[in-house]
Amino acid sequence: DVKVTQSSRYLVKRTGEKVFLECVQDMDHENMFWYRQDPGLGLRLIYFSYDVKMKEKGDIPEGYSVSREKKERFSLILESASTNQTSMYLCASSSLAGEVRHNEQFFGPGTRLTVL
Amino acid sequence: DQQVKQNSPSLSVQEGRISILNCDYTNSMFDYFLWYKKYPAEGPTFLISISSIKDKNEDGRFTVFLNKSAKHLSLHIVPSQPGDSAVYFCAASPNRDDKIIFGKGTRLHILP
Numbered sequence: 326d327v328k329v330t331q332s333s334r335y336l337v338k339r340t341g342e343k344v345f346l347e348c349v350q351d352m353d354h355e356n357m358f359w360y361r362q363d364p365g366l367g368l369r370l371i372y373f374s375y376d377v378k379m380k381e382k383g384d385i386p387e388g389y390s391v392s393r394e395k396k397e398r399f400s401l402i403l404e405s406a407s408t409n410q411t412s413m414y415l416c417a418s419s420s421l422a423g424e425v426r427h428n429e430q431f432f433g434p435g436t437r438l439t440v441l
Numbered sequence: 442d443q444q445v446k447q448n449s450p451s452l453s454v455q456e457g458r459i460s461i462l463n464c465d466y467t468n469s470m471f472d473y474f475l476w477y478k479k480y481p482a483e484g485p486t487f488l489i490s491i492s493s494i495k496d497k498n499e500d501g502r503f504t505v506f507l508n509k510s511a512k513h514l515s516l517h518i519v520p521s522q523p524g525d526s527a528v529y530f531c532a533a534s535p536n537r538d539d540k541i542i543f544g545k546g547t548r549l550h551i552l553p
Binding site (some may be wrong): 334358360365366367368369370373383413415416419429430431432433434435437 | 447450475477482483484485486487490528532540541542543545546
């Protein structure tokens with residue numbers, strides 16, 4: 326059974342704090358993604374990675390950075406948290422291998438981050 | 442500019458009836474389309490997909506229809522069940538190696 330895990334389900338931080346959100350997948354997937362979900366805005370891509378030590382900006386990278394030192398782990402970093410970063414953060418992974426389901430991304434359970 | 446549009450934020454359907462969720466796209470380079478289902482406090486889960494070389498794909502109670510000329514796809518759920526109450530995201534991709542682009546979602550309520 327495929328699995329994507331995220332380090333916390335709920336997190337409360339203060340404005341200005343550095344925040345780390347961790348994501349681990351056990352499927353040996355090459356691709357990993359970070360999204361945020363906000364009411365009325367759907368899923369918006371923050372950053373993604375197609376390989377270890379590689380990262381690409383998504384649609385809303387401002388205020389975020391990422392790290393991928395190992396294939397199975399993709400970290401999202403909020404350098405200085407702000408209240409407008411209060412959101413549900415979702416990690417996903419996918420593989421280039423296989424033909425059955427193209428581009429299917431497997432999601433973690435999400436981290437609801439509140440910045441006070 | 443939204444490339445994948447779900448114009449209905451919510452939809453209510455009687456249990457046992459057909460649920461039809463609609464999605465429009467603007468990018469003619471999209472060649473793969475997916476539907477995801479999301480319950481509150483959970484991550485989205487893949488539901489069904491369709492390649493642009495097809496116009497229909499069926500999986501149990503779920504069928505996706507693709508109309509390339511209209512740049513429109515729809516998800517049909519028959520019969521609708523209480524457990525189908527969730528947010529449904531339409532998504533599209535220009536090729537199998539690229540990221541996918543999500544719509545804003547439609548919240549489906551199945552009424553008893």
